[in-house]
Amino acid sequence: MAAAASAYLAWWRLAGVDCAVSDAPVSWLRPAMETAANPSKSEPTPLAKPATLEAFGAWLAEDASQPERQWPGAPVLPSGKTNAPLMVISDMPDPQDIAAGALLSGKAGALFDAMLAAVGLGRADIYLTSMFVSRPPGGMVEAADLNIAADRMRSHVALAAPGRLLLLGDRTVRTLLPVPDKGEMDILQFFNHDGGTVPALATFHPRLLLGQPAAKAESWRTLQRLVEELHQ
Numbered sequence: 001m002a003a004a005a006s007a008y009l010a011w012w013r014l015a016g017v018d019c020a021v022s023d024a025p026v027s028w029l030r031p032a033m034e035t036a037a038n039p040s041k042s043e044p045t046p047l048a049k050p051a052t053l054e055a056f057g058a059w060l061a062e063d064a065s066q067p068e069r070q071w072p073g074a075p076v077l078p079s080g081k082t083n084a085p086l087m088v089i090s091d092m093p094d095p096q097d098i099a100a101g102a103l104l105s106g107k108a109g110a111l112f113d114a115m116l117a118a119v120g121l122g123r124a125d126i127y128l129t130s131m132f133v134s135r136p137p138g139g140m141v142e143a144a145d146l147n148i149a150a151d152r153m154r155s156h157v158a159l160a161a162p163g164r165l166l167l168l169g170d171r172t173v174r175t176l177l178p179v180p181d182k183g184e185m186d187i188l189q190f191f192n193h194d195g196g197t198v199p200a201l202a203t204f205h206p207r208l209l210l211g212q213p214a215a216k217a218e219s220w221r222t223l224q225r226l227v228e229e230l231h232q
Contacts, residue, residue, distance in 0.1 A: 049152075053082055053159040060133050060152070067145040068134040073098045075134045080127030080160075085230055086119075087162030087198075089153065091171040092132040092139065094207060103128055108206040115206070115219070119227050127160050131172060146175045158195035164229050165191050165198055169205035177202060188225065201226055 050056045060066060061075045068075060076093040079102070096106040104112045116122055131149040132141065141149075153176060157165065167173050177189050177200060191200040203222040204215050 049155045051159075056156060056159050067136075067141075067148055068132055071134050071136045073134045074101070076101060076103055076130070077133055078127065078129035078156075078160075079103070079123075080129075082127075082159070083161050083163075084127040085125065085163040086121060086166055086226075087127040087129070087157065087160055087164070088166045088168065089172055089176070090128075090130040090168045090205065091175075092130050092135050092141075095135065098135060103130055104206065107210055111206040111209060115223060118220075118223050119230060121230075127162055129156065129160075131175060141171075146171075150175050154193045157191060157193040157198060161195070162198060164226070165200035166226060167200060167202040169208070172205075173202040176200075188229065199229060201229070 050059045057077050060068075061077055063069075073093075076097050080087075090103060093103055094106070094108065096108075097103050100106070102109075113123065116126065131153060132145075167176060176191060187201075189200050189202070190197040201222055203219045204212075209216055209219060
């Protein structure tokens with residue numbers, strides 16, 4: 001019985017439960033920090049941000065200090081060229097995107113392609129990326145990781161040098177832009193990046209539009225405003 005009880009307690013300690021009650025907050029989305037008893041391991045040293053767009057993509061995929069290194073799944077990297085008329089930013093890959101190895105795949109991708117066609121563009125014309133290149137368990141992201149993503153994106157946009165930005169989804173908008181008032185998603189804002197500013201519009205993520213068709217009317221107003229911006 002004593003051995004069984006010890007094994008039971010050890011199982012819970014491995015799961016991260018080492019006391020009944022504690023005042024200290026615990027991040028269940030991250031592995032436990034290494035203790036002094038294991039000095040051979042240390043936190044990875046962040047690498048300097050790259051100076052080219054190609055190197056930036058490799059940095060996102062390979063730098064050990066990025067939050068995505070703690071998450072399962074292969075990274076889904078940005079696609080497109082510099083100086084595109086439009087840069088589209090999502091929050092993170094969906095599960096089907098990771099399986100396909102490309103952002104905005106499946107039904108959400110088909111709707112996204114229709115949205116692009118409505119403004120006279122295709123995927124070959126844009127630069128497409130996401131704040132995070134892989135997906136955490138449950139799609140939950142800590143505030144500290146959102147701050148890292150916002151800082152990275154300021155450099156990312158500067159290197160991509162697009163003519164306009166289109167931000168998809170509430171989490172992306174709240175991380176990168178001042179949140180517009182309800183019913184004002186189609187207002188033009190400006191995103192401050194490392195090289196200056198770029199006009200930006202925000203709309204609903206296609207995954208939300210699939211589940212809430214009533215939101216398509218507001219999304220259409222944003223697309224109409226985007227057409228005006230692209231033809232200036």
